[in-house]
Amino acid sequence: MVRLRDPEDVDTWFLQHGWFPDRDIGTQAGDLVGNAISEYLEEGVVLQPLAPATRFLREHGALRLSLSPGRGDSVVFEPAKMWHGEPAEVAELAESLGVRLFPIGYDTSEGSCILMDEQGRFFYIHETGNHYMGAGKHEAFISLANAPMRDAEDHLPSAIPGVAASPLARGSRDEVEAWLTEVGWYPGRDIGDQVPELLRVVTDKYAAEGFPIDPIQAAVEFLREYGLLQLTIPGEPTAILVFTPHWIYEESGEDVAEFAARLGVKVFPVGYETFDGSMLLIDERERFFLLHHTGSYFAGTTRYEAVRCLLRGPLEDAEGHLA
Incomplete structure (x- = not known):
């Protein structure tokens, strides 16, 4: 597994796989977003584009970053539906969190879905459960490289003091x-x-x-x-x-x-x-x-x-x- 300990490690990892500051794939990001919306709609789930997710995809879309060279595992920044029933799971998590979510990529090792919410936070849907990755790119991928990640339930409104009654x-x-x-x-x-x-x-x-x-x-x-x-x-x-x-x-x-x-x-x-x-x-x-x-x-x-x-x-x- 790639070693990521601090933001500099994360930036270096991204640079090694084709990212650079101010990278912008422009309309290609719109195509990625549109494909995800279409795939989810096939299972009856309506996705709404989110500004943080679209911005992330403009800068990082279509990159493939190696997680474990020996096993060939990677993170791919393309919002693709990985399994039947994924849209329903994403919709359920979004409802539980009280926010909207949008897929921005996946982990090839087990087809886990990587999501962003409207606040720019990252979440990860895995067969073992739903996980919180972090509040930004650096925190999110340091968390992924140093699993186990935190449980997404810690970020439900009922888990935050003062929010349950809101x-x-x-x-x-x-x-x-x-x-x-x-x-x-x-x-x-x-x-x-x-x-x-x-x-x-x-x-x-x-x-x-x-x-x-x-x-x-x-x-x-x-x-x-x-x-x-x-x-x-x-x-x-x-x-x-x-x-x-x-x-x-x-x-x-x-x-x-x-x-x-x-x-x-x-x-x-x-x-x-x-x-x-x-x-x-x-x-x-x-x-x-x-x-x-x-x-x-x-x-x-x-x-x-x-x-x-x-x-x-x-x-x-x-x-x-x-x-």
């Missing part, structure tokens, strides 16, 4: 998508060419304050799909939730740095509320938090739960999530 755990994702659609979101939305400029608004100001901050992958992915959207928060006075990184007030950088230290992971601002300047943050685990003048609050473990909580409440005190 309205989103009862299927209000469609409601949130309807709100977002009204303000310009659509499946596959990608403003990637504008994201660097959005990020610089924060990185330049925070650096000037003496608290430099680096963009994290979770923030970049969120902003590519939702950046610049604005949602009206019901109630009086009128307030707008804006998905744009923004320098809110003097000492913003210090407050964010202090919260990140208490949380024990990196965070990055992805939005704000117009009424009182509260900052919306996302962390490396793709959890959402709100920094308000009254304190810090936990908004959710998914973008759907976060939008629901920010627009309708209630927000949970962030204390229970600090390191």
